[in-house]
Amino acid sequence: MTMAATAGRDDPFRDPSLVPKHTAQPGEVAGVPDTLAVGRDASLTLGTDSLVVLDEELQDSKSARCCGLSFSNASKSTRSIPFYNVLWAEHSENGDITIQYAHAVSPKVVRPAIVSYKLDKPDSALAEAWIEKLLDRAYGASQRQKRIKVLVNPFGGQGGAVKMYHKSIAPILAAARCTLDVEKTTHQGHGVEIAQALDMDAYDVVACCSGDGIPHEVWNGLGKRPDAALALHKIAVAQLPCGSGNALSLNFNGSDSPSVAALAVVKGLRTPLDLASVTQGDRRTLSFLSQSVGIVAETDLATEHLRWMGSARFTFGVLTRLLSQTVYPADIAVKAVCANKAAVRDAYRTAAAQPPPPPGHPLDTRPVPAASAPLPALQHGDINAPLPPDWDLIPHDKLGNFYAGNISYMSPDANFFPAALPSDGCIDLVRINGDVPRLRAVSILLGVESGKFFDMEDVDYQKVVAYRILPREQKDGYISVDGERVPFEGFQVEVHRGLGTTLGKNERGLCEAKGV
């Protein structure tokens, strides 16, 4: 991402007043100058992608260090702050203009910083109009001053969520003038209860300082309400990564670093997200991330005792099972939309080539559901209904990995579903046989990290709108829905296009991942 750290690369001799003029966008205040003179030798200019601070005193002023500006090259008098990093700006009666921004301390850490200057001649109308223009560039179509219900799971990840929230997240949200209502989860399922009772008119976002478990609970809580469709549409669920699995943040904030994710949430665009109904027994659960049966589920859920290994735990777990060529027989029926990789790639490229909304226009153009609309009815029945006549139940005797994903990244180095489109109404389904020769199996595992996975011949990859899977010949085993263990019995999944809402960086609503 472009951050304040790039400031040092700017040409120190460039005259910011010569920065190409930005074309006025609808809603922008016409006639407001891009450059404000702030003192004898200083100016603030709205450049193409950043706010350019020209200040002769930056060359030797140590006091300006408290402003958080970078002094890697003390001879420079020009610094730029990417608009993306600008959090807030305001002015006082006596002509002070104060700009708060997220300063990149390192690629994984941003901290709030301030630049403050006095206008040459106090002019409230000018200051106000210029600040409006700056905030317009800084936020674009993203809502300013979001009202956020923050849920902190004190036991998420290594148990450091409360500390991470106060140290890395809250300062960024506060600097952006978000309205915050913070609550710690006190027990399992608390996220469901909070979302179920949430005052929908009081918040725009529920941000979870947690792993993927709390977002899963929040979407399910919203889904239990009598006004589920409206609640899922109105309330964006985001993650401020503080857990052991932070896939939601990796895919939409482009990072699993708490402070960088906080900035992404501040700047996030409302992004429609498919949610899938998983029916099992007589239960119906919403899934935003994944369902897995076989090697991934077993590795994820059966290796808790290896947590001390950190991220190597997963690789180790998969390797031991690959080498023993474990199979997990099942009968599977799918309703496919893209039945082969060529069709999948085509669908991805078509979506990725769509023009983004015009500047200032929202990405989310879904119609608002009626206030009384509940969760959508199942189009294909549940797991207990007869198999829809156009689905075939196909025996998979050698199944090794059954993995269905709604978004791309499952963990930091695993872009497992590179073709995933968050609101295409499909879930991406990967199937790999468990009896592939060991060396090839290992190369598949390595292919996930290297990005070659999708094209490997042993990897079956489809886009489906619904499926049913019935495990066979195993007394017990592991099934994971969004990383949580569910009973070992058959289940059916049906995708609801754009039923949920998250916040994302991508102007086309795509995941922050390399596609296909």
Ligand SMILES: Nc1ncnc2c1ncn2[C@@H]1O[C@H](COP(=O)(O)OP(=O)(O)OP(=O)(O)O)[C@@H](O)[C@H]1O
């Ligand atoms: N105060 C609490 N005490 C015990 N469990 C809680 C509490 N708050 C939340 N939980 C539960 O913790 C689970 C995991 O949460 P989360 O996803 O935040 O963390 P994680 O570290 O990524 O998860 P995991 O333990 O699954 O790896 C959720 O199922 C949630 O219900």
